Amino acid sequence: AQSVTQLGSHVSVSEGALVLLRCNYSSSVPPYLFWYVQYPNQGLQLLLKYTSAATLVKGINGFEAEFKKSETSFHLTKPSAHMRDAAEYFCAVSDPGNDMRFGAGTRLTVKP
Amino acid sequence: DTAVSQTPKYLVTQMGNDKSIKCEQNLGHDTMYWYKQDSKKFLKIMFSYNNKELIINETVPNRFSPKSPDKAHLNLHINSLELGDSAVYFCASSQETGLYNEQFFGPGTRLTVL
Numbered sequence: 001a002q003s004v005t006q007l008g009s010h011v012s013v014s015e016g017a018l019v020l021l022r023c024n025y026s027s028s029v030p031p032y033l034f035w036y037v038q039y040p041n042q043g044l045q046l047l048l049k050y051t052s053a054a055t056l057v058k059g060i061n062g063f064e065a066e067f068k069k070s071e072t073s074f075h076l077t078k079p080s081a082h083m084r085d086a087a088e089y090f091c092a093v094s095d096p097g098n099d100m101r102f103g104a105g106t107r108l109t110v111k112p
Numbered sequence: 113d114t115a116v117s118q119t120p121k122y123l124v125t126q127m128g129n130d131k132s133i134k135c136e137q138n139l140g141h142d143t144m145y146w147y148k149q150d151s152k153k154f155l156k157i158m159f160s161y162n163n164k165e166l167i168i169n170e171t172v173p174n175r176f177s178p179k180s181p182d183k184a185h186l187n188l189h190i191n192s193l194e195l196g197d198s199a200v201y202f203c204a205s206s207q208e209t210g211l212y213n214e215q216f217f218g219p220g221t222r223l224t225v226l
Contacts, residue, residue: 038153043116043218043219044155099168104154
């Protein structure tokens, strides 16, 4: 069965600094991978998804993620953090015949 | 226009009561889901409906019963509420069968059982 592991339940960066949120997956077949963001008191919103096309995926709000099969990783990055990026971020994996599995989430804090 | 909507947004109730949460999507999607998010933000799928048929039922107590009058609606009814049911419940929908596709989430219903 597929699964995802998000390294670090809490990441804190300064405004303007690089954001790096880590996600590793396991899947027996080529997976689809997703990053979702949850702002306080809101539902989950799709940031980006990997569907076996380009390995570097660009999403909304300046985020991007790179699929690395050799490392089974799909880390989320943003060159320069904004205060409005403070939220909970979820990595998710799905493949044919299986349901979508979410990671435990990483809370991003942005310091002024 | 709201794509996936849920009512109520907040629900506070006593143990032992029965309550329902409603969900509607106007995206024309075939599949709808219910998730439970606990206090640690862990997100767990509860149910999935495709064209009014249940296709996933994870290990959820039978006090929880999803009801889908049509493919645009998936309501969640909970009997004999317990303290451990306190959580945020999210409804979601996707275009096709299964979870291989992007899901659109509702704003959540925060359930507090006293």
